[in-house]
Amino acid sequence: MNMATANLLVRRFAGPVIAAYLLHMGMWLLLLTGTQVVLALLTRTVNWLALALFHQFSAVEQEEVLWRPLPGELAYTIVPIILGLLVGWWVWHRRRNTQQHPPPSIRSQGKCPSRKRGLSIRNDPLQSAQLPDGK
Amino acid sequence: MRMIREILLTEYIGAILIAVLIADALSTLITTVVAQISLHVELRRNPALDLHRLSPTYSLLDAFSRIALYLISAYLIARWLYPAKPTESRTAAQSSEGA
Numbered sequence: 001m002n003m004a005t006a007n008l009l010v011r012r013f014a015g016p017v018i019a020a021y022l023l024h025m026g027m028w029l030l031l032l033t034g035t036q037v038v039l040a041l042l043t044r045t046v047n048w049l050a051l052a053l054f055h056q057f058s059a060v061e062q063e064e065v066l067w068r069p070l071p072g073e074l075a076y077t078i079v080p081i082i083l084g085l086l087v088g089w090w091v092w093h094r095r096r097n098t099q100q101h102p103p104p105s106i107r108s109q110g111k112c113p114s115r116k117r118g119l120s121i122r123n124d125p126l127q128s129a130q131l132p133d134g135k
Numbered sequence: 136m137r138m139i140r141e142i143l144l145t146e147y148i149g150a151i152l153i154a155v156l157i158a159d160a161l162s163t164l165i166t167t168v169v170a171q172i173s174l175h176v177e178l179r180r181n182p183a184l185d186l187h188r189l190s191p192t193y194s195l196l197d198a199f200s201r202i203a204l205y206l207i208s209a210y211l212i213a214r215w216l217y218p219a220k221p222t223e224s225r226t227a228a229q230s231s232e233g234a
Binding site: 013015016017019020023024027028031034035038039042043046059060061063084085088089091092095 | 138139141142143145146147148151152155156159189190192193196197199200201203204205208
């Protein structure tokens with residue numbers, strides 16, 4: 001991979017990767033909050049089963065859910081998700097504008113030089129593909 | 136929602152997100168297995184070792200719930216972005232192309 005290809009890849013995927021990182025951060029925080037609830041449910045169930053079947057108290061440490069700070073924690077998860085969607089929208093909007101109005105350098109050359117390598121930002125296979133719902 | 140879906144689909148953001156969530160699940164699985172193995176090796180080497188640690192059952196339940204949530208969310212996003220069943224309009228377009 002030469003420098004031009006690497007440069008092209010970075011320019012093509014930097015925005016989507018940042019957007020995906022922010023979305024993942026939000027999802028991760030959301031799942032972390034969800035894990036507390038699921039774990040509390042699981043530990044309660046295991047302890048109840050251990051008590052019912054084997055007459056054994058506290059088979060596993062009981063996880064407690066603190067319900068009061070839960071809405072605040074959930075609110076924190078929304079911030080990176082919205083930021084990620086905004087970055088994604090910005091990348092999408094910029095690429096759409098570039099496709100509709102290509103820069104003068106590309107227009108004067110007649111074709112994008114990087115298209116030969118199959119990595120052109122204007123030759124994106126998914127860009128021309130329709131959405132599965134056909135809209 | 137359609138615009139969000141289009142953004143996630145055409146910019147590969149959704150694909151990257153699904154891949155990272157699956158990688159998270161794998162990473163959690165490997166971390167838990169390695170932690171349990173290293174703990175057992177350490178306890179076998181030094182049985183008198185007093186580790187203030189959570190029980191293995193708790194660690195396994197924690198890992199299990201996290202892996203399940205990661206995989207479920209990745210699956211749901213994948214099903215939303217890439218539905219398995221083609222819609223009627225797409226089928227009609229493909230049949231018109233073939234004819």
